[in-house]
Amino acid sequence: MTNTILEMRGITKTFPGVKALSDVNLDVREGEIHAIVGENGAGKSTLMKVLSGVYPSGSYDGQIIYKGEEQHFKSISDSEHKGIVIIHQELALVPLLSIAENIFLGNEQARAGVIDWDETRDGARKLLGMVGLTEDPDTLVTNIGVGKQQLVEIAKALSKSVQLLILDEPTASLSEKDSAALLDLLMEFRKQGITSILISHKLNEVSKVADRITVIRDGRSIETLTKENISEDRIITLMVGRSLDDRYPSRVPDIGEVVFEVKNWSVYHQQHRDRQVIKNIDLNLRKGEVVGIAGLMGSGRTEFAMSVFGKSYGQKITGEVFLHGKKADMSTVEKAVANGVAYATEDRKTYGLNLIDHIKHNTTIANLRGISKVGVIDDLSEMDVANEYRKKTNIRSSSVYQVTGNLSGGNQQKVVLSKWLFANPDVLILDEPTRGIDVGAKYEIYTIINQLAAQGKAILVISSEMPELLGITDRLYVMNEGRIVGEMATSEASQEKIMRSIVRAEGKAS
Amino acid sequence: MTTETAQPGMSTTGEQVKIQELSVWGALKANMRDYGLLLALILIMLFFQYFTNGVLFKPVNLTNIILQNSYIIVMALGMLLVIVAGHIDLSVGSVSGFVGALAAMLMVGWDFPPELAFLANPFVAGAICLVAGAAIGAAQGYIIAYHRVPAFIVTLAGMLIFKGLSLAILAGKSVGPFPAEFQMLSAGFIPDVIGPTTLVAASEGVQPLVLHTTTMVLAILAVVAMVFFAIRGRARRKARGYESEPFGLFVVKNLVIAALVLFFAYMLASYKGLPNVLVVMGVLIALFVFVTKRMTFGRRIYALGGNLKAAALSGIKTERMTFYVFAIMGALAALAGMIYAARLNSATPKAGQGLELDVIAAVFIGGASALGGVGQVAGAVIGAFIMGVMNNGMSIMGVNIDWQQMIKGVVLLAAVFFDLYNKNRSA
Numbered sequence: 001m002t003n004t005i006l007e008m009r010g011i012t013k014t015f016p017g018v019k020a021l022s023d024v025n026l027d028v029r030e031g032e033i034h035a036i037v038g039e040n041g042a043g044k045s046t047l048m049k050v051l052s053g054v055y056p057s058g059s060y061d062g063q064i065i066y067k068g069e070e071q072h073f074k075s076i077s078d079s080e081h082k083g084i085v086i087i088h089q090e091l092a093l094v095p096l097l098s099i100a101e102n103i104f105l106g107n108e109q110a111r112a113g114v115i116d117w118d119e120t121r122d123g124a125r126k127l128l129g130m131v132g133l134t135e136d137p138d139t140l141v142t143n144i145g146v147g148k149q150q151l152v153e154i155a156k157a158l159s160k161s162v163q164l165l166i167l168d169e170p171t172a173s174l175s176e177k178d179s180a181a182l183l184d185l186l187m188e189f190r191k192q193g194i195t196s197i198l199i200s201h202k203l204n205e206v207s208k209v210a211d212r213i214t215v216i217r218d219g220r221s222i223e224t225l226t227k228e229n230i231s232e233d234r235i236i237t238l239m240v241g242r243s244l245d246d247r248y249p250s251r252v253p254d255i256g257e258v259v260f261e262v263k264n265w266s267v268y269h270q271q272h273r274d275r276q277v278i279k280n281i282d283l284n285l286r287k288g289e290v291v292g293i294a295g296l297m298g299s300g301r302t303e304f305a306m307s308v309f310g311k312s313y314g315q316k317i318t319g320e321v322f323l324h325g326k327k328a329d330m331s332t333v334e335k336a337v338a339n340g341v342a343y344a345t346e347d348r349k350t351y352g353l354n355l356i357d358h359i360k361h362n363t364t365i366a367n368l369r370g371i372s373k374v375g376v377i378d379d380l381s382e383m384d385v386a387n388e389y390r391k392k393t394n395i396r397s398s399s400v401y402q403v404t405g406n407l408s409g410g411n412q413q414k415v416v417l418s419k420w421l422f423a424n425p426d427v428l429i430l431d432e433p434t435r436g437i438d439v440g441a442k443y444e445i446y447t448i449i450n451q452l453a454a455q456g457k458a459i460l461v462i463s464s465e466m467p468e469l470l471g472i473t474d475r476l477y478v479m480n481e482g483r484i485v486g487e488m489a490t491s492e493a494s495q496e497k498i499m500r501s502i503v504r505a506e507g508k509a510s
Numbered sequence: 511m512t513t514e515t516a517q518p519g520m521s522t523t524g525e526q527v528k529i530q531e532l533s534v535w536g537a538l539k540a541n542m543r544d545y546g547l548l549l550a551l552i553l554i555m556l557f558f559q560y561f562t563n564g565v566l567f568k569p570v571n572l573t574n575i576i577l578q579n580s581y582i583i584v585m586a587l588g589m590l591l592v593i594v595a596g597h598i599d600l601s602v603g604s605v606s607g608f609v610g611a612l613a614a615m616l617m618v619g620w621d622f623p624p625e626l627a628f629l630a631n632p633f634v635a636g637a638i639c640l641v642a643g644a645a646i647g648a649a650q651g652y653i654i655a656y657h658r659v660p661a662f663i664v665t666l667a668g669m670l671i672f673k674g675l676s677l678a679i680l681a682g683k684s685v686g687p688f689p690a691e692f693q694m695l696s697a698g699f700i701p702d703v704i705g706p707t708t709l710v711a712a713s714e715g716v717q718p719l720v721l722h723t724t725t726m727v728l729a730i731l732a733v734v735a736m737v738f739f740a741i742r743g744r745a746r747r748k749a750r751g752y753e754s755e756p757f758g759l760f761v762v763k764n765l766v767i768a769a770l771v772l773f774f775a776y777m778l779a780s781y782k783g784l785p786n787v788l789v790v791m792g793v794l795i796a797l798f799v800f801v802t803k804r805m806t807f808g809r810r811i812y813a814l815g816g817n818l819k820a821a822a823l824s825g826i827k828t829e830r831m832t833f834y835v836f837a838i839m840g841a842l843a844a845l846a847g848m849i850y851a852a853r854l855n856s857a858t859p860k861a862g863q864g865l866e867l868d869v870i871a872a873v874f875i876g877g878a879s880a881l882g883g884v885g886q887v888a889g890a891v892i893g894a895f896i897m898g899v900m901n902n903g904m905s906i907m908g909v910n911i912d913w914q915q916m917i918k919g920v921v922l923l924a925a926v927f928f929d930l931y932n933k934n935r936s937a
Contacts, residue, residue, distance in 0.1 A: 312823060334825040343823070351823050354816035356883050365813050366824040368806040375806050380750050419824070 005030040005195050006164060011050055011062035020046045021060070024221045026214055028164070028197060033190055035198045035210035039239055039466070043219040044199045045089075048166050052086040053079045066164075083163030087153045089172060093141045100124035100137035103156045127155040131185055147178025154185070165189065166197045171205060172298050183209050201296055203232050203503050215239055232503055240466065240495035248471030249443065251450045255474065256287030258325070259458045260341070260427045265319030267307040277303045277314065279482045285427060285458035290449060292473035292490070293462045294498045300482040301462045302346055305429045309343035310336040323426070337366060342425035344416050346432035346462070348409075352416040355405035359397060360386035362404050362415050367423040389418035394444055410441025417448060428452060431462045446472050466495045478502060547877065547892045554896060558903030565906050566899075569781035572774070577696060577853060579898035580787045581606065581846035583891055585869040586876075587798045588839035590890040593873050594802075595835050596815040596882025597654065597661035600866050601668030605646055605840060606847030607862025608672040609639045613848050614685040614857030617692060632692040640844050646672070647840015648833065655832035669866070677859045686856025696853035698786040700724060721776075722783030729775030733768045740764055787849055794842075798887045811835060816883030871918070872897055875925040896921070 053073030124137035171179035267278035306313035310333030345351035478486035486501035616635035712718035802808035814821040876893030878885030
């Protein structure tokens with residue numbers, strides 16, 4: 001059991017302007033479960049895309065040696081041919097086709113283009129048996145739960161006679177019971193000699209099933225731990241162990257009374273009526289304070305923010321919002337804005353901007369009242385406003401008539417900020433305000449946040465980058481699986497401390 | 511505060527650009543689509559002027575082109591809003607036919623008891639028809655906006671339903687003629703309150719040339735108002751430090767538009783003057799330009815067509831806006847139906863059928879995007895005239911109807927193709 005099945009040597013992958021992976025080494029032994037852990041954006045998924053040929057050979061540096069031979073995969077079908085199958089975080093099943101059709105999608109049991117349905121169903125039933133499902137192969141995929149869909153994906157992988165199975169965050173959207181079943185299945189596969197690579201940031205799961213763990217941080221492979229010396233503390237230190245430099249403008253906080261308070265806030269999933277995504281959250285913001293919500297992706301931070309902001313997410317929302325001590329009606333976005341609350345989305349292209357329109361129109365759209373009388377827009381006032389905010393937020397463009405779709409990510413983010421600054425809120429919720437933008441633009445955004453706080457606004461920052469939260473906030477909430485699992489003053493916080501409250505909460509949950 | 515020092519030399523670009531005057535070429539390029547479309551219309555008109563041996567520009571024919579296309583243009587205004595909002599309305603032809611039939615039955619077809627006889631009054635009946643159209647549009651809009659049934663399906667159903675309803679209420683027959691007041695909507699001209707001006711008196715071998723003075727006076731007033739507002743707007747911009755186009759271009763543009771308007775008015779004045787329906791159209795076009803360019807209502811429609819989710823998260827009531835847009839479309843379809851019926855002087859079961867395609871084609875030729883968020887009122891109007899002039903010119907030339915259809919299809923495809931081609935190249 002000690003043969004090396006896969007060796008990745010010196011993998012370096014560069015995107016325009018960003019080095020996503022640099023000199024990553026990974027070796028996986030035949031028949032083991034090898035876990036890869038790291039923070040969001042550390043490069044785990046990129047590494048697996050290199051391995052499976054999503055990024056074709058030649059677009060990266062380094063060697064992939066699989067079963068003793070160097071491989072040059074040009075596409076996913078190349079790697080699948082060799083028995084390497086990757087199951088992505090977002091399931092790639094067609095909801096309105098049956099389980100059997102999905103399992104053999106692209107690999108149909110057919111003769112001369114005519115599908116042999118008996119063989120399809122028999123084959124599917126056999127594969128379903130291997131993953132412990134007793135569902136009728138004719139059931140539509142949409143009618144089974146997420147956990148079972150995950151198993152169908154694995155059955156699909158098995159149909160391709162898989163030898164190396166890669167699972168990217170397989171339990172991220174599963175319940176505890178389904179997660180446990182999936183992990184048992186992985187251990188069952190290990191007995192049958194199938195090698196698995198498990199990408200996860202749930203440390204309790206990883207330490208339960210993995211034989212070895214490779215930690216990745218900032219695009220580098222840091223260390224590979226073996227079962228004997230796996231400890232959560234050690235993993236956490238390796239995952240976050242980087243120093244903070246002065247990437248954050250300093251600020252002297254001037255914090256006043258509580259202006260915004262959410263009490264006992266609960267929300268159910270938009271589609272699944274029975275899945276509670278936000279569980280009894282209490283939270284408050286003070287005047288002039290920058291507060292962060294830390295947590296991993298999928299912990300419910302965005303869902304919380306959007307549900308507060310005019311019930312833009314979820315259903316069966318319960319709880320109360322208080323502004324300046326008075327209960328506030330936040331039932332529509334319009335009322336939320338009128339009450340002085342703004343929410344700048346994490347996904348600026350989908351939810352933030354009208355990408356086919358220019359900066360001027362995007363800046364004023366959330367506060368047309370501010371530039372119009374009885375429904376008639378004063379176009380010169382609008383020009384003034386657009387130019388003023390373009391200057392304030394330092395948007396680099398030829399003029400306010402530049403179409404926002406052509407701006408860089410950082411400048412797009414500044415247009416989103418301009419839009420909400422012009423709406424003049426007291427409370428500003430910023431969801432991943434610096435995602436996907438370069439370091440210089442990040443600094444400018446932090447500067448804007450500081451200025452807003454100095455003006456006495458209360459700011460809630462949601463971020464997956466812990467150093468960022470530690471660098472710019474005054475106080476932190478830690479969120480995990482829809483709950484607040486920790487609260488601390490930033491001066492007393494550290495990445496280890498945050499990670500620990502997340503991990504502890506998960507330990508309790510399972 | 512440390513925050514004050516955090517903008518090291520970064521905001522220098524911000525201010526310079528604001529005052530900078532655009533170059534002539536830059537300004538032309540920025541508005542190329544608008545100018546290009548107008549230029550295409552003028553070229554098409556000159557083309558047919560040549561190939562119809564000068565018939566196209568005869569005063570009587572120009573008047574005809576307006577009368578023939580008025581109902582298309584009226585509906586194109588509403589359709590522009592629908593398409594900018596990211597939807598489509600296939601029912602407008604049938605709805606206009608149905609409302610024409612309703613108008614005929616109210617005024618001519620139904621025998622009302624004496625206490626309800628006022629319903630047959632052309633003005634009362636006209637008002638009822640407009641309300642009926644708005645209600646039809648509102649009903650479809652309600653299903654589209656609040657129940658999220660795709661507009662394509664809802665209005666396809668509407669198209670079938672109202673086609674059937676017109677047949678039903680007309681009992682399969684043509685109903686007419688209309689009272690004289692109602693006919694005036696399409697057949698009438700504004701009265702010459704000032705009295706005719708004789709430029710060339712009738713004499714042996716010379717055609718008389720008599721101008722409809724009121725038409726000319728109104729045209730001159732319109733041009734003066736247009737130039738006045740243009741100059742005032744320019745001065746205001748300048749006072750606030752903004753500049754949009756170079757002075758030369760500004761002068762030339764205004765001169766060309768003024769000349770076109772006066773030429774057109776002269777042609778109309780040497781026939782019977784300003785048609786009533788052109789007055790209605792002109793008021794509606796001005797209103798829709800104002801709504802789309804200057805009112806928050808119009809701005810919100812562009813925003814939701816451009817990115818529905820972002821608009822909703824910016825506090826725009828997207829459902830309500832969609833509902834209003836379809837209600838407006840319904841009212842305009844009703845007005846178009848009445849214009850059409852008044853022009854034929856009877857309501858027929860086949861009236862309005864297929865008009866939706868001309869209307870939608872006009873809006874797309876005018877530069878609107880099928881994905882929503884893009885489109886101009888002026889473009890839609892010019893688009894409608896391009897189609898109208900081609901119909902008229904080809905008919906005069908004696909081109910067969912089969913060829914006419916094919917040529918119109920090719921023009922629609924070519925217009926949208928070149929539009930996208932230019933966009934992709936510049937992006």
